[in-house]
Amino acid sequence: MEIKTIQSAVPVEVLVINKFEGENTSEELANTYAVEKDGFEGKFGQTYLLHTLGKSSADKILVIGFGKREEFNANKMTEAVAKAYKKLVQIKAKKAVFDFNTDGDYGKSAVIGLLIADYAYDKYKSEKVHHLEEVSFTKYSQESVNEGMIFAQAMNFTRDLANTPAQIATPEMLAETAKNIQGLETKVFDKAQIESMGMGAYLAVGQGSVHEPKFIHMKYTGRNVHKKIAVIGKGICFDAGGLDIKPASSMLTMKDDMSGAACVLGVMQALAKLQPDVEVHGIIAACENMPSGSSYKPGDILTAKNGKTIEVDNTDAEGRLTLADALCYACDLSVDEVIDIATLTGACMVALGTYASGIMGNDDEMLQRLKSTAENSGEKFWELPMFKEYFDSLKSDIADMKNTGSRWGGASTAGLFLKEFVKDVKWCHIDIAGTAFLEKPQKEFIAGATGAGVRTLLNYLK
Ligand code: BES
Ligand code: MN
Ligand code: ZN
Numbered sequence: 001m002e003i004k005t006i007q008s009a010v011p012v013e014v015l016v017i018n019k020f021e022g023e024n025t026s027e028e029l030a031n032t033y034a035v036e037k038d039g040f041e042g043k044f045g046q047t048y049l050l051h052t053l054g055k056s057s058a059d060k061i062l063v064i065g066f067g068k069r070e071e072f073n074a075n076k077m078t079e080a081v082a083k084a085y086k087k088l089v090q091i092k093a094k095k096a097v098f099d100f101n102t103d104g105d106y107g108k109s110a111v112i113g114l115l116i117a118d119y120a121y122d123k124y125k126s127e128k129v130h131h132l133e134e135v136s137f138t139k140y141s142q143e144s145v146n147e148g149m150i151f152a153q154a155m156n157f158t159r160d161l162a163n164t165p166a167q168i169a170t171p172e173m174l175a176e177t178a179k180n181i182q183g184l185e186t187k188v189f190d191k192a193q194i195e196s197m198g199m200g201a202y203l204a205v206g207q208g209s210v211h212e213p214k215f216i217h218m219k220y221t222g223r224n225v226h227k228k229i230a231v232i233g234k235g236i237c238f239d240a241g242g243l244d245i246k247p248a249s250s251m252l253t254m255k256d257d258m259s260g261a262a263c264v265l266g267v268m269q270a271l272a273k274l275q276p277d278v279e280v281h282g283i284i285a286a287c288e289n290m291p292s293g294s295s296y297k298p299g300d301i302l303t304a305k306n307g308k309t310i311e312v313d314n315t316d317a318e319g320r321l322t323l324a325d326a327l328c329y330a331c332d333l334s335v336d337e338v339i340d341i342a343t344l345t346g347a348c349m350v351a352l353g354t355y356a357s358g359i360m361g362n363d364d365e366m367l368q369r370l371k372s373t374a375e376n377s378g379e380k381f382w383e384l385p386m387f388k389e390y391f392d393s394l395k396s397d398i399a400d401m402k403n404t405g406s407r408w409g410g411a412s413t414a415g416l417f418l419k420e421f422v423k424d425v426k427w428c429h430i431d432i433a434g435t436a437f438l439e440k441p442q443k444e445f446i447a448g449a450t451g452a453g454v455r456t457l458l459n460y461l462k
Helices: 028-037 074-090 107-118 142-163 171-179 191-196 200-206 254-274 319-331 346-352 364-376 388-394 410-419 454-461
Strands: 002-006 012-020 047-051 058-067 095-098 134-138 185-189 214-221 228-239 279-289 301-303 309-311 337-342 357-361 381-383 426-431
Touching (some): 002 142, 012 028, 012 074, 028 047, 058 074, 107 134, 171 214, 171 228, 200 301, 214 254, 228 254, 228 319, 254 337, 319 410, 346 410, 364 426, 410 426
Parallel strands (some): 002 134, 012 058, 012 095, 095 134, 337 426
Antiparallel strands (some): 047 058, 185 214, 214 279, 357 426
16 A cells, blocks of 8 residues: 555545534535534544535545544544544555544554554455555644554554464574674574573473574664664564463464564664664574473573573463563663563463553663553553562562463562562563454454554653
8 A cells, every 4th residue: 555645535435534523524515515514523533424426526435433522532533533544444445545634643643543554464365354455644744654654553463473373483583683684793503502501491381392493683783872772672583381281272372372572673673773772682582482301391490591490380481481581681772771571471361352462661760651652552561560569479489480380460470570580770661461463353453462652662661
């Protein structure tokens, strides 16, 4: 789909305009038919399609309800444009001009909505989804439209990766994907190198799979670096649970257990285009968690990179083991901040559902900044507690800790486990177990991967 910016509306197949509640639209025809005759109110998300029958330079006018003007914002723009796009697809439109009457340059959020809605994972379908050929926006700057395109392309790149079946999206494939991103310095460590770095927790998780683990370290360096940040993504290419195997229904979506890694790849790819003045390290400890004769076992004692020992209580709590070693590695990079993003716990999904990701950390100011960035980016991050009492159930008789404890408060327990591997750095942990992958459509998103975290991390890093 081609996206353009134009000065003012031109004759077109579909003209898309907006209506705020209690106000008229910019088109007389729409005011006469939609508003006066049919009582179209313009409540947020309502749509009205008008066939102009030669009375306008557009064949059709699509009116989108924007709700109350004083409640309108960038996130609503994203949602409204996604809604409009879905309607345009429904009527099999090819070309549209979006001519909105709003104050401010909403190019970025409009294009994000457009491209979120344009996304389809139909690579393996014989019958392809209908896409628009051309969309033009009036009033918005090329700069803000371009930024929206970079953000949305990053999200859709992430969604493609997380939607890719585990038979294809292997640790090797993630490593190749990382190496193919232009504008970064990328190192990939193989099994022998992971061993010599002392990553005993991460290695154990991957040892039951026929696919070797790959530790990926990407580095983006801006021109005037004033801050250094490491972003770690959980990269379990398939989580069968290991010997503590998952029931079929829970295993069904576990190709998505590398959504954190996919997010980091999407973010790194976009940073190379946006060129902000920061240094960002993208880190992924990729492997599969499989049951086999060579799998790690309940009762095993693992030694992480920082020397701490872990008794394996449950092989299905594998993400925190891989993240433990990745966190140790990141803390050795002398960065100012470390962020990890992971489909870590079913407990977080139970607590927050599919609308909000959980967030925890050791620095209140950083937490607040990430939360408000999420809010302005159209995502929701909700803080979960890190009371030290949660660590009690992780105590082991024979090692420094166990990898799982009580079933209750599982998201917080996982957070406290991770904290053991964070040293002298500001750190936040984002649990996207509920938000990364949808079993049914929700708002702008079709079922499947959502690219959770991409928009927020990009806004945070730039
Ligand atoms: N990848 C899962 C968490 C998950 C669950 C992600 C549902 C997305 C949707 C993680 O590795 C896991 O299996 N966690 C266990 C931990 C338990 C054994 C302490 C869980 O949440 O059940
Ligand atoms: Mn698991
Ligand atoms: Zn997992």
